[in-house]
Amino acid sequence: MKHSLPRLILTASLLFVCAPLFAQKGVDLESELPPDAHHLKIGDAAPDFSLKGVDGKIYTLADFKDAPVLMVIFLSDHCPYSHAVETRLLPLVAEMKSRGLGVVAICPNNPEAMAIGELGYTKYGDSYDEMKLYAKEQGFTFPYLYDGDTQTTAKAYGCLCTPHVFLFDRDRKLRYMGRFDDSRFAETNTVHSTDARNAVEEMLAGKPVTTAVTKPFGCSTKWIENKVQLIQVNEKMYGAPVVLESIDAANVAALVRNNTKKLRLINVWATWCVPCVQEFPGIVSISHRFANRDFEVITISVDDPKDEAKVKQFLDKHHATVPNRVQRSLKAEGRRTNNYLFTGASLDALMQALDPASPGPVPYTILVAPGGKIIYRHANQIDAAGLSAKIVDQLGAYYSPSKN
Structure with a gap:
């Protein structure tokens, strides 16, 4: 990575x-x-x-x-x-x-x-x-x-x-x-x-x-x-702010219902989780790679809510910004960000809201099609290249008159 x-x-x-x-x-x-x-x-x-x-x-x-x-x-x-x-x-x-x-x-x-x-x-x-x-x-x-x-x-x-x-x-x-x-x-x-x-x-x-x-x-x-x-744009984009908000199990379930036209990648992670930290650059890369498609990445941290500043610092370090095109779609949904910190007491409630088939540990990643069907799930560290290939398979490799 x-x-x-x-x-x-x-x-x-x-x-x-x-x-x-x-x-x-x-x-x-x-x-x-x-x-x-x-x-x-x-x-x-x-x-x-x-x-x-x-x-x-x-x-x-x-x-x-x-x-x-x-x-x-x-x-x-x-x-x-x-x-x-x-x-x-x-x-x-x-x-x-x-x-x-x-x-x-x-x-x-x-x-x-x-x-x-x-x-x-x-x-x-x-x-x-x-x-x-x-x-x-x-x-x-x-x-x-x-x-x-x-x-x-x-x-x-x-x-x-x-x-x-x-x-x-x-x-x-x-x-x-x-x-x-x-x-x-x-x-x-x-x-x-x-x-x-x-x-x-x-x-x-x-x-x-x-x-x-x-x-x-x-x-x-x-x-x-x-x-x-590219270097000039790179320097400008490094300074883009990262927004982190709290989320509960009910709102996680709403995200999974996915009442949008977008394919959603949802990643559950924590700063104390070694494979989470190792895979995170790949998660962010995927977010920007498909930013011009009907696609978005949502991250949900399960760190202690008291460690909000630590989570925000990690997201800033890895430039986990929401791409401009995705930001516009968030406004239509009444949301401000795609980076969340889970504040509920029960991680079982989180995983039940996210995916009842989840074995429990993090990292855990799912792909959710429009309408809420989970079409991919993966426990442990992802292979970013392999996951990107699956996303291309879903979104298509070329323009089509049937896909606006």
């Missing part, structure tokens, strides 16, 4: 980094790139690269010399737009490989330039090691290369976001660039313009590409330069 605290607070104020990027009419695309980046134009030669793939091999353009048409597509592990496109990219590759389509995917993002709030749709970040896991899990049938340390290839291609598609002919001249298609959703019935597929078909048929440039949309490239902005 040693990386959790520096990253966990980089969330609500970083929407300018996290937000999807749309190349809009009238926008100078080059202004969206670092000063030393290049914006390719139709007819330009494909910039060469030398990048490590998830299989450990180093790839260059020469490795794809036999492909009449080469797709260079920038993808990422974390982005819901990328996730959706991949559900259609894999079938396209399977269909077109025998006809001469070569594909290489590149992750352009620097992991240290990414706010934790941008990881709310994924089990994985964009580090090289996580790319290996992601590619295997997704069943990638093409090389997946890492450019995050130097980003020289992303700059050479002018990668604005993930996904971003570039199609080159046999002479490796650019013939198409832009979006994969016109849908941000995974559902195929939401696609109305199969732009990259159309361009591939025309190129394989030896025809000019009818629509050579489209507007890419997706998650903005996480440039190394963003780290400076």
